[in-house]
Amino acid sequence: MRVTLLHHTHDPERIVAQAAKLCYSPSTIEAIGERLSPETVRDFIERLISLGHFSALEHAVFGFGIEGVSRALTHQLVRHRLASYSQQSQRYVRFQHLEYVVPPSIQAHSGLAAEYQQTMDKLAALYQTCLEQGIAAEDARYLLPNACETKIVVTMNARELRHFFQLRCCQRAQWEIRLLADAMLQCVRPLAPNVFAGTGPACVSGACSEGSMSCGRQRAMREKYRGRALPIPEEPAIAKH
Numbered sequence: 407m408r409v410t411l412l413h414h415t416h417d418p419e420r421i422v423a424q425a426a427k428l429c430y431s432p433s434t435i436e437a438i439g440e441r442l443s444p445e446t447v448r449d450f451i452e453r454l455i456s457l458g459h460f461s462a463l464e465h466a467v468f469g470f471g472i473e474g475v476s477r478a479l480t481h482q483l484v485r486h487r488l489a490s491y492s493q494q495s496q497r498y499v500r501f502q503h504l505e506y507v508v509p510p511s512i513q514a515h516s517g518l519a520a521e522y523q524q525t526m527d528k529l530a531a532l533y534q535t536c537l538e539q540g541i542a543a544e545d546a547r548y549l550l551p552n553a554c555e556t557k558i559v560v561t562m563n564a565r566e567l568r569h570f571f572q573l574r575c576c577q578r579a580q581w582e583i584r585l586l587a588d589a590m591l592q593c594v595r596p597l598a599p600n601v602f603a604g605t606g607p608a609c610v611s612g613a614c615s616e617g618s619m620s621c622g623r624q625r626a627m628r629e630k631y632r633g634r635a636l637p638i639p640e641e642p643a644i645a646k647h
């Protein structure tokens with residue numbers, strides 16, 4: 407998995423504070439900006455978040471390049487509707503090789519790992535045969551599995567990112583999208599430490615939202631996500647036919 411921060415709002419916390427302060431100020435927007443010190447930005451953002459006034463966070467926008475992930479992951483990712491996506495097409499791109507993600511559980515299973523690879527090899531061979539026989543890529547792709555490697559560009563604002571982290575950093579989320587959420591949080595937290603302070607699964611800033619399905623690891627989650635640097639996760643394997 408490769409996650410790159412492609413772009414972001416210049417000085418994201420400053421624009422959030424400037425926009426939010428305008429709601430309560432008779433001044434011009436420019437004058438509000440000139441009066442903002444790093445301390446007032448921090449205090450104002452803390453107050454906004456504690457009051458649940460999240461709309462000003464929408465002015466800070468972050469874009470990510472995501473590669474080496476499975477279609478199983480991106481199918482979950484694009485359920486987050488308040489974001490913009492551009493994904494490598496299986497209609498327009500004719501793949502020469504099938505690259506696919508191997509889940510760590512299968513990789514570690516000596517009995518299944520080889521069979522998994524053989525199945526991928528068979529699918530890749532039939533996909534190539536279809537293309538050679540003149541079948542359009544949009545139909546040949548029906549053979550491509552959920553494991554298939556894909557690339558996607560995603561842009562989200564800070565409010566949506568906080569929501570995404572609550573759902574997808576949670577231990578109840580699927581492992582691959584959880585790795586992605588952690589990597590995205592790593593990218594944005596240094597740029598907007600107050601906006602993303604205490605972000606992570608819901609239990610980091612409040613009660614667990616999973617009820618009887620809770621992982622019961624609230625203390626460990628708080629230690630992990632309240633620290634300044636998240637531990638670097640172990641990568642799943644990417645294989646190539």
Ligand SMILES: Cc1cc2nc3c(=O)[nH]c(=O)nc-3n(C[C@H](O)[C@H](O)[C@H](O)COP(=O)(O)OP(=O)(O)OC[C@H]3O[C@@H](n4cnc5c(N)ncnc54)[C@H](O)[C@@H]3O)c2cc1C
Pocket residue numbers: 485486487488566569573574578579580
């Ligand atoms: C652990 C886990 C398991 C899951 N399992 C399943 C599953 O089995 N099957 C399945 O289908 N999905 C599943 N999902 C996906 C889930 O149902 C959501 O589609 C996904 O998490 C996106 O969340 P969202 O709708 O809150 O967020 P977003 O689309 O990111 O939207 C953010 C927020 O905006 C508001 N919003 C957005 N659009 C609307 C709208 N049209 N109307 C009103 N308010 C809106 C809501 O407040 C929403 O929470 C799972 C998700 C998780 C985290």
